[in-house]
Amino acid sequence: MLGVRKRICNPREEESELRRGPWTLEEDTLLTHYITRHGEGRWNMLARGAGLKRTGKSCRLRWLNYLKPDIKRGNLTPQEQLLILELHSKWGNRWSKIAQHLPGRTDNEIKNYWRTKVQKEARQLNIEANSKRFLDAVRSYWMPRLIQKIEQASYSSSLTTLDSPADREVRSTSSNPPVHNSSPTLLCPPESRFTHCSNPGSENSFSFTSPYLLSTNSNTISQQPDEILENPSCSPLLGDTVCNNLILSDTYNKEGSSYDMDVFNVASAGMGTHDNSPLECQVAEGNWVFDSVEDTLWNMDDMWVFRDLRETGI
DNA sequence: AAGGACAGCAACCGCCACCGG
């Protein structure tokens, strides 16, 4: 598609011969230099002023999604993925609103993530991507799974820095380390994990590093979720606030979901209200607990083995 | 080695809200 010219639809476009398709390095340079000198805005004028044969919209998109200096590249962290799941459950496909809470990430990137990763899973499960069933699946399994990863990463990094005898004592008496258990079951039910995450200052808890907390430590973050900003009762324990708002807001504690991860019937957790196709969900070969902490990219494929009961005839 | 399938993602499109004349 390189160098593809826009279809000539009217005399004005014929006159300007607007370019389409991938941007060249030269175009990027022109746009960047022009914005550096003159700032953003008035994109149609900007495009002409910069000598670009592009629409203002195209220039805006290129700048916001690719050229802007604070754009963060690379895979989404588990924290970011967790945040996306939570915010999407609240706001739906409000990508730009969600992106406001992920510094350096664009709405386009988040949208692509959702479509390629999350919706793909929904298709494989034969669940409507925005259905209540899927929302429940996300809340009940994928989000706790991400939290687990975050916890593991946090604990792992803390081990590398904790080396005094006192620290070792704390470690040896801690009730919360991610014990390497050979059983493919949860170390503890999500409720208890959330409990100790709600007390981040405790000396013997390994802290759950919430995405909001991380964001607060970032130089670029300027916003927090609306609830936190709007609800004065959420302070002063930020970790507590985060946990309550982020995780325990809805179905976790209310629905009495079964957390027996060996075999889980989706319908028993309040799902299956939209169709009558109960799914059997199994944790894939112990991955729930012992995934490599270095595996920072959340791979849903290794999380669950779903079988449609209709196929198995159970 | 070749080519088909698939995933990831940059870019485009259409719609809509806002704003100034």
Add this chain to the structure above:
DNA sequence: CCCGGTGGCGGTTGCTGTCCT
């Protein structure tokens, strides 16, 4: 109030690289 320009947003497309057979 109307209208045209502009920008923002969500949905969609299609190119490219990678994996698989």
